[in-house]
Amino acid sequence: MGGCVGRYWEGWEDTQSRGSSRNGGRGGRNEPLKKDRPKWKSDYPMTEGQLRSKRDEFWDTAPAFEGRKEIWDALKAASVALEGSDHELAQAIVDGASITLPHGTLAECYDELGNRYQLPVYCLAPPINLISERSDDDPSDSPEPPVAPKKEFQLKVRLSSGTDLRLSASMADTIGLLKKQLQAQEDIDAGHQRWFFSGKLLTDKTRLQDTKIQKDFVIQVIVNPQALQGPKLSPTTGATATTTIITAASSPASE
Known part of the structure; x- marks a missing residue:
């Protein structure tokens, strides 16, 4: 899958690598899921369709790497809930799957066995240079689509x-x-x-x-x-x- 490296703000690190790795030392640190989403800029303007395709490709292939499929499923559900502004549901999903968040984000997390999971930034938020595929004009001022x-x-x-x-x-x-x-x-x-x-x-x-x-x-x-x-x-x-x-x-x- 082609990378989508961009510039990041607000202390978010580049989490483009996917898959998980064994890391038994989580240090016992587990913070609540933060409501803030990362702000980043893609190296090239992306359309909504391109962003969906990149996310689909990641979620379709992520379980093939190390880690447990049920944890990948939980992370996907939590990221969808978080983007839908349902923070409470996202937190409940994370807690129910016993996922540990050392930094309070889904960018890096661990399951109860110590497996490490990393989500790319494009699965957590759209880029600031996202190209809308629909007009931003008031629908009342635009003709109805066919x-x-x-x-x-x-x-x-x-x-x-x-x-x-x-x-x-x-x-x-x-x-x-x-x-x-x-x-x-x-x-x-x-x-x-x-x-x-x-x-x-x-x-x-x-x-x-x-x-x-x-x-x-x-x-x-x-x-x-x-x-x-x-x-x-x-x-x-x-x-x-x-x-x-x-x-x-x-x-x-x-x-």
Whole structure:
């Protein structure tokens, strides 16, 4: 994968190396996850699509390196939650996976076995020279984008409980409309749903055609814990789980 080395501010180090390495000495230091995200500048202006592609490539290949897949999954879920400004959920995911943060960031962290994990800066925040693929003008002053033909297909969504579902959708449908469909199908209040694709929070007015989603790709739906029916037990420890680790899916799902 090509590197994306840029300039960094606010004391953030270049964490472009990926994978994990054995490091038994964490020193017992574990700080809360910081709300601040790193500010960095790419060596070349990146579009939103290029940033998504770099992130997808990293998350698809990271588990192949040393380290535990469940920890990589937790780190991915935490980074998505953090970028969606849900700091409490990100912290709960980190705590639930027993991940130690020596510096209070996901850039460098350790699991309970002492394995070291490093996340590249582009997985933690977009560059300051990101090129928006959509106009920044007020939508009310711009003509409506052409609506895709109403050709229905089965959209696959993955709940934070790990359950995969399919909804009848068309590229012209809005996320708000699909939330209502999911509410009718699974009795999950639309206000308790947050939809993400490629690490980006989707607003109710976003149409599927705006996400550039393709057939067999998956949208993840994080359900507010208040909407869940009672506590669930962790399959590995049997302890009451306070949150669910989500596998953020932005690549074709395996059937």
